[in-house]
Amino acid sequence: MSDLEGFTAMMERYEPAVISTILNDYLDGMIKIAFEHDGTLDRIVGDAVAVIFSAPVVQADHAQRAYDCALAMDRFxxxxxxxQRAAGVALGSTRIGVHTGRVLIGNFGGNEMLDYRALGDPINTASRLETVNSQLGTRICVSGETIEQCSSVSVRPVGDLVLKGKQEAIAAYEPLAASRVGDLDAYLNSYQQMCERSEEARTAFSRLAESAPDDRLVQFHNNRLMGESRGVGL
Known part of the structure; x- marks a missing residue:
């Protein structure tokens, strides 16, 4: 699942012809990448694109395809x-959520119109992972279920997230290719201390935040830990 940040607000600032050209070129690029990875276009909602894998043709490596597709979409x-920014158009970043699970595939719509698509909780989870990027400061958020089925990934842990509407936490990861990570070892050590609820985690993330001001995930964890130290609830 992908979504273009701030596009709704853009529609109020630019002429329809400009918006149409920007959106069509953007969607054309995103859809081409989906097809290059043998993905199936589930639907387009405004500037949002939903892509599914392993349907209608089963793909043994569907999780890897989804992961690789997300990275290619992010680069584009x-x-x-x-x-667009160089041309004076303030186009936002694209947020992407990737999840793997069993869904219902088929033609839905009724007697007048049928739409081939996927339905089920994993679709909602992918959408929630896309949305949570705005809070984490990430551009791509991939679930542990997807990572476990991939043969080649380079990621760093984001955390165990309780997504909106969910009861249980889900492990989430950020691809390093889409991150602003500086010292990965330092991040992983700090993250481990945070998971162990060590008092050293606040100091570790504070140092990381100073050395990597552009790493928004580090800033997120640091702000959260500082909030905890002041007794602020999450």
């Missing part, structure tokens, strides 16, 4: 946004 979206 960042380059396209930079191109």
């Amino acid at each position: 979206a960042e380059a396209y946004a930079e191109q």
Whole structure:
């Protein structure tokens, strides 16, 4: 699941012809990448794109395809946004959520119109992972279920997240290729201390935040830990 940050607000600032060209070129690039990875376009809602894998043709490596597709989409979206910003158009970043699970696949819609699509809780989870990027400061958030089925990934842990509407936490990861990570070992050590609820975690993340001011995930964890130290609830 992907979504273009701030596009609704953009529609109020630019002429329809400009918006149409920007959106169509953006969607064209995103859809081409989905097809290059043998993904199936589930639907387009405004600027949001939903892509599914392993349907209608079963793909043994569907999780890896989804992960690789997300990275390729991120590279395109960042380059396209930079191109638009250079032209004076304040295009936002694209947020992407990736999840793996069993869904219901088929034609839905009724007697007048049928739409081939996927339905089920994993679709909602992918959507929630896309949305939570805005809080974490990440661009791509991938579930542990997807990572476990991939043969080649390079990620760092985000945390165990209780997504909106969910009861249980889900492990989430950020691809390093889409991050602003500086010292990965330092991050992993600090993250481990945080998981162990060590008092050293606050100091560790505070140091990381100073050395990597552009790493928004580090800033998120640091702010959260500082909030805890002041007794602020999450």
